[in-house]
Amino acid sequence: MNGEMMKQFENLFIELKKTTLNEMKMIDSTNEKGDEVDLSQEDRQRALDLKLLGRQNFMLKKIDNALFKIKNGTFGICEECDGEIETNRLRARPVATECIACKEESERGESQVLYEKRSHTHGKGFGNVIPLRAHAADLETVLASNSDY
Ligand SMILES: [Zn+2]
Missing domain, CATH: 1.20.120.910 (DksA, coiled-coil domain)
Structure with missing residues:
Protein backbone atom coordinates (compact mmCIF):
# COMPACT_ATOMS: atom_id res chain seq x y z
CA MET A 1 0.00 0.00 0.00
CA CYS A 99 -7.55 -11.10 3.93
CA ILE A 100 -10.61 -12.56 2.20
CA ALA A 101 -9.14 -16.05 1.93
CA CYS A 102 -8.32 -16.25 5.65
CA LYS A 103 -11.67 -14.73 6.61
CA GLU A 104 -13.53 -17.28 4.50
CA GLU A 105 -11.50 -20.05 6.04
CA SER A 106 -12.36 -19.00 9.60
CA GLU A 107 -16.03 -18.59 8.65
CA ARG A 108 -16.04 -22.12 7.27
CA GLY A 109 -14.69 -23.21 10.63
CA GLU A 110 -17.53 -21.45 12.42
CA SER A 111 -20.28 -23.00 10.31
CA GLN A 112 -18.65 -26.37 10.82
CA VAL A 113 -18.98 -25.91 14.57
CA LEU A 114 -22.63 -24.87 14.19
CA TYR A 115 -23.32 -27.99 12.22
CA GLU A 116 -21.60 -30.19 14.79
CA LYS A 117 -23.57 -28.49 17.53
CA ARG A 118 -26.88 -29.18 15.80
CA SER A 119 -26.21 -32.84 15.16
CA HIS A 120 -24.72 -33.21 18.62
CA THR A 121 -27.81 -31.96 20.45
CA HIS A 122 -30.11 -33.77 18.04
CA GLY A 123 -28.43 -37.06 18.80
CA LYS A 124 -28.94 -36.61 22.53
CA GLY A 125 -32.70 -36.71 22.05
CA PHE A 126 -33.53 -34.05 24.62
CA GLY A 127 -35.77 -32.16 22.23
CA ASN A 128 -35.47 -28.44 22.79
CA VAL A 129 -33.87 -28.71 26.21
CA ILE A 130 -30.11 -28.68 25.97
CA PRO A 131 -28.45 -29.89 29.17
CA LEU A 132 -25.84 -27.57 30.67
CA ARG A 133 -23.08 -30.07 30.11
CA ALA A 134 -23.77 -30.02 26.36
CA HIS A 135 -23.18 -26.26 26.37
CA ALA A 136 -19.82 -26.74 28.02
CA ALA A 137 -18.92 -29.37 25.44
CA ASP A 138 -19.93 -27.01 22.63
CA LEU A 139 -17.77 -24.30 24.08
CA GLU A 140 -14.82 -26.64 24.09
CA THR A 141 -15.52 -27.49 20.46
CA VAL A 142 -15.57 -23.79 19.58
CA LEU A 143 -12.36 -23.10 21.47
CA ALA A 144 -10.63 -26.11 19.97
CA SER A 145 -11.64 -25.29 16.41
CA ASN A 146 -10.66 -21.63 16.84
CA SER A 147 -7.13 -22.56 17.74
CA ASP A 148 -6.97 -24.63 14.57
CA TYR A 149 -7.47 -21.58 12.36
ZN1 LIG B 1 -4.64 -14.00 4.97
Whole structure:
Protein backbone atom coordinates (compact mmCIF):
# COMPACT_ATOMS: atom_id res chain seq x y z
CA MET A 1 0.00 0.00 0.00
CA ASN A 2 1.41 3.40 -0.92
CA GLY A 3 1.87 6.28 1.50
CA GLU A 4 -0.94 8.35 0.09
CA MET A 5 -3.48 5.58 0.54
CA MET A 6 -2.16 4.96 4.04
CA LYS A 7 -2.74 8.65 4.79
CA GLN A 8 -6.31 8.38 3.48
CA PHE A 9 -7.00 5.46 5.78
CA GLU A 10 -5.41 7.29 8.69
CA ASN A 11 -7.79 10.25 8.17
CA LEU A 12 -10.69 7.86 7.85
CA PHE A 13 -9.85 6.21 11.16
CA ILE A 14 -9.42 9.55 12.91
CA GLU A 15 -12.90 10.55 11.68
CA LEU A 16 -14.33 7.16 12.68
CA LYS A 17 -12.85 7.53 16.14
CA LYS A 18 -14.40 10.98 16.59
CA THR A 19 -17.81 9.70 15.48
CA THR A 20 -17.62 6.68 17.74
CA LEU A 21 -16.56 8.74 20.76
CA ASN A 22 -19.40 11.20 20.12
CA GLU A 23 -21.89 8.36 19.89
CA MET A 24 -20.62 6.99 23.19
CA LYS A 25 -21.00 10.40 24.81
CA MET A 26 -24.58 10.60 23.54
CA ILE A 27 -25.42 7.18 24.99
CA ASP A 28 -23.97 8.30 28.32
CA SER A 29 -26.03 11.47 28.46
CA THR A 30 -29.31 9.71 27.64
CA ASN A 31 -28.75 7.71 30.84
CA GLU A 32 -29.33 10.81 32.95
CA LYS A 33 -33.07 10.84 32.52
CA GLY A 34 -34.12 11.31 36.12
CA ASP A 35 -36.92 9.29 37.67
CA GLU A 36 -39.92 9.99 35.48
CA VAL A 37 -39.23 6.73 33.63
CA ASP A 38 -40.44 3.60 35.37
CA LEU A 39 -37.70 1.37 36.69
CA SER A 40 -38.13 -1.71 34.52
CA GLN A 41 -38.08 0.40 31.38
CA GLU A 42 -35.01 2.20 32.62
CA ASP A 43 -33.30 -1.10 33.31
CA ARG A 44 -34.09 -2.34 29.85
CA GLN A 45 -32.77 0.90 28.35
CA ARG A 46 -29.61 0.65 30.41
CA ALA A 47 -29.02 -2.94 29.33
CA LEU A 48 -29.43 -1.85 25.72
CA ASP A 49 -27.07 1.09 26.23
CA LEU A 50 -24.46 -1.15 27.82
CA LYS A 51 -24.67 -3.50 24.89
CA LEU A 52 -24.25 -0.57 22.51
CA LEU A 53 -21.40 0.90 24.54
CA GLY A 54 -19.71 -2.47 24.52
CA ARG A 55 -19.94 -2.58 20.75
CA GLN A 56 -18.58 0.97 20.43
CA ASN A 57 -15.75 0.13 22.79
CA PHE A 58 -14.91 -2.89 20.70
CA MET A 59 -14.94 -0.72 17.57
CA LEU A 60 -12.73 1.87 19.25
CA LYS A 61 -10.16 -0.79 20.05
CA LYS A 62 -10.18 -1.89 16.41
CA ILE A 63 -9.73 1.70 15.25
CA ASP A 64 -6.84 2.26 17.67
CA ASN A 65 -5.30 -0.98 16.55
CA ALA A 66 -5.56 0.13 12.92
CA LEU A 67 -4.05 3.56 13.71
CA PHE A 68 -1.20 1.83 15.52
CA LYS A 69 -0.62 -0.38 12.49
CA ILE A 70 -0.55 2.65 10.21
CA LYS A 71 2.14 4.15 12.46
CA ASN A 72 4.34 1.09 12.37
CA GLY A 73 3.63 0.31 8.72
CA THR A 74 1.81 -3.00 9.11
CA PHE A 75 -1.66 -1.73 8.20
CA GLY A 76 -3.28 -3.76 5.41
CA ILE A 77 -1.29 -6.90 6.22
CA CYS A 78 -3.30 -10.01 7.05
CA GLU A 79 -2.75 -11.16 10.64
CA GLU A 80 -3.18 -14.78 9.61
CA CYS A 81 -1.01 -15.22 6.51
CA ASP A 82 1.02 -11.96 6.38
CA GLY A 83 -0.31 -11.37 2.87
CA GLU A 84 -1.78 -8.07 1.74
CA ILE A 85 -5.45 -7.49 2.48
CA GLU A 86 -7.32 -6.58 -0.72
CA THR A 87 -7.78 -2.80 -1.07
CA ASN A 88 -11.46 -3.26 -1.99
CA ARG A 89 -11.97 -5.22 1.20
CA LEU A 90 -10.32 -2.50 3.27
CA ARG A 91 -12.46 0.16 1.62
CA ALA A 92 -15.60 -1.80 2.51
CA ARG A 93 -14.36 -2.79 5.96
CA PRO A 94 -11.40 -0.65 7.06
CA VAL A 95 -10.92 -2.46 10.38
CA ALA A 96 -10.49 -5.86 8.70
CA THR A 97 -7.43 -7.68 9.99
CA GLU A 98 -7.61 -10.72 7.71
CA CYS A 99 -7.55 -11.10 3.93
CA ILE A 100 -10.61 -12.56 2.20
CA ALA A 101 -9.14 -16.05 1.93
CA CYS A 102 -8.32 -16.25 5.65
CA LYS A 103 -11.67 -14.73 6.61
CA GLU A 104 -13.53 -17.28 4.50
CA GLU A 105 -11.50 -20.05 6.04
CA SER A 106 -12.36 -19.00 9.60
CA GLU A 107 -16.03 -18.59 8.65
CA ARG A 108 -16.04 -22.12 7.27
CA GLY A 109 -14.69 -23.21 10.63
CA GLU A 110 -17.53 -21.45 12.42
CA SER A 111 -20.28 -23.00 10.31
CA GLN A 112 -18.65 -26.37 10.82
CA VAL A 113 -18.98 -25.91 14.57
CA LEU A 114 -22.63 -24.87 14.19
CA TYR A 115 -23.32 -27.99 12.22
CA GLU A 116 -21.60 -30.19 14.79
CA LYS A 117 -23.57 -28.49 17.53
CA ARG A 118 -26.88 -29.18 15.80
CA SER A 119 -26.21 -32.84 15.16
CA HIS A 120 -24.72 -33.21 18.62
CA THR A 121 -27.81 -31.96 20.45
CA HIS A 122 -30.11 -33.77 18.04
CA GLY A 123 -28.43 -37.06 18.80
CA LYS A 124 -28.94 -36.61 22.53
CA GLY A 125 -32.70 -36.71 22.05
CA PHE A 126 -33.53 -34.05 24.62
CA GLY A 127 -35.77 -32.16 22.23
CA ASN A 128 -35.47 -28.44 22.79
CA VAL A 129 -33.87 -28.71 26.21
CA ILE A 130 -30.11 -28.68 25.97
CA PRO A 131 -28.45 -29.89 29.17
CA LEU A 132 -25.84 -27.57 30.67
CA ARG A 133 -23.08 -30.07 30.11
CA ALA A 134 -23.77 -30.02 26.36
CA HIS A 135 -23.18 -26.26 26.37
CA ALA A 136 -19.82 -26.74 28.02
CA ALA A 137 -18.92 -29.37 25.44
CA ASP A 138 -19.93 -27.01 22.63
CA LEU A 139 -17.77 -24.30 24.08
CA GLU A 140 -14.82 -26.64 24.09
CA THR A 141 -15.52 -27.49 20.46
CA VAL A 142 -15.57 -23.79 19.58
CA LEU A 143 -12.36 -23.10 21.47
CA ALA A 144 -10.63 -26.11 19.97
CA SER A 145 -11.64 -25.29 16.41
CA ASN A 146 -10.66 -21.63 16.84
CA SER A 147 -7.13 -22.56 17.74
CA ASP A 148 -6.97 -24.63 14.57
CA TYR A 149 -7.47 -21.58 12.36
ZN1 LIG B 1 -4.64 -14.00 4.97
